[in-house]
Amino acid sequence: MNQNPFSRHIFPWRLFFVAILIALLLACDAKPRRFRIDILSNNPDFEEIVKGFKHEMSALGYVEGRDVSYNLRDHNASFEAIQVAEREILASNDVDLVLALFTEAALVAKEATRDSGIPVVFAYAGIEGSHLVHSIPEPGGRITGVRFPGPEQISKRLEILNQIAPQRKRVFIAYSRNYPNTVPALSMLRVLASQLGVSLVEAPVDGLKELEHDLLKRDQSLDAGMDAVLLMPDSINHSFEGWKMIREFAARHELPIAGSFLFTVEQGALFGNANDLVKVGELAALLAHKILQGIPAGTIPVVTPEQDLFINFKRAQELGLEVPEGLLRQARKILR
Secondary structure, eight states, rough: OOOOTTTTHHHHHHHHHHHHHHHHHHHHHHHHEEEEEEEEESSSGHHHHHHHHHHEEEETTTBBBEEEEEEEEEEOHHHHHHHHHHHHHHHHHHOOEEEEEEEHHHHHHHHHTTTTOOOEEEEEOOOOTSSSSSSOOOOOEEEEEEEOOOHHHHHHHHHHHHHHOTOOOEEEEEETTTTTTTHHHHHHHHHHHHHHEEEEEEESSSSSSHHHHHHHHHHHHHSOSEEEEEOOOSSSHHHHHHHHHHHHHHHTTTTOOOOOHHHHTTTTTTTTEOOHHHHHHHHHHHHHHHHTTTTGGGOOBBBOOOOOOEEHHHHHHTTTOOOOHHHHHHOEEOOO
């Protein structure tokens, strides 16, 4: 019987093509990987950051529900609660990245994920004095993020107040004794105040009750002991109750407030200098994308967001204050 001399060559090629076909079918059937991101916060102001983060992640191609899922762990009631949340993260085996919002959550996330291999991106966390990172260009470990530029921001706040109200030399600052951002901000503020000839009227407190008591005592005095109020970068000044106490006290005594975010200006502050939290979230998403693409978090430089200036021109007129034209030109928004 004659055998086709080419048959022994054809058969291996047939096997090769069958193998390729099977591989292609398996590839088509395979589901794309879905990343899981845990979002940790103990601050009620997280919504804008999350909004910016998700928007930018979507723009980068991470469709929620298909390419990425988010697990929001909002434990703003206490510091201890976010520590519990992070222990829950360690018990999971399917977390690809932790997004930690603000300073306290970032510190807990770093500690809790130290030995797990889970990378952390922080958003709006203070790095000065917190030992959160080794340095801005080389954060080290498995962490990077968008910093809260507290010390320079708070110094700029005093400078702007001095430009608009140079005669207001007694500036009241209430602050939380134990908040991570307090010490570095105070250090720079005290130096600058001395240079400007401004006296800081300090009211360190451990909670809202102490702040209420301090303001009540000043209400009962003939002299409130201050000429202006400056918001400090902590959760007492920016909590709903704390901010309400401060702005109502300032209104009763016709005091200008050097504020922070736009909402403080819309609610009576003379001006505010802060960062756009939506943009902070977008910047954090760019960092997360790099990490999910395989770049080690600790090698990605920490990002500093730009500051925005908001001016309440109407409030300045009510207080008989003149806003320099140069500041008006710098303002992102002017309320008239």
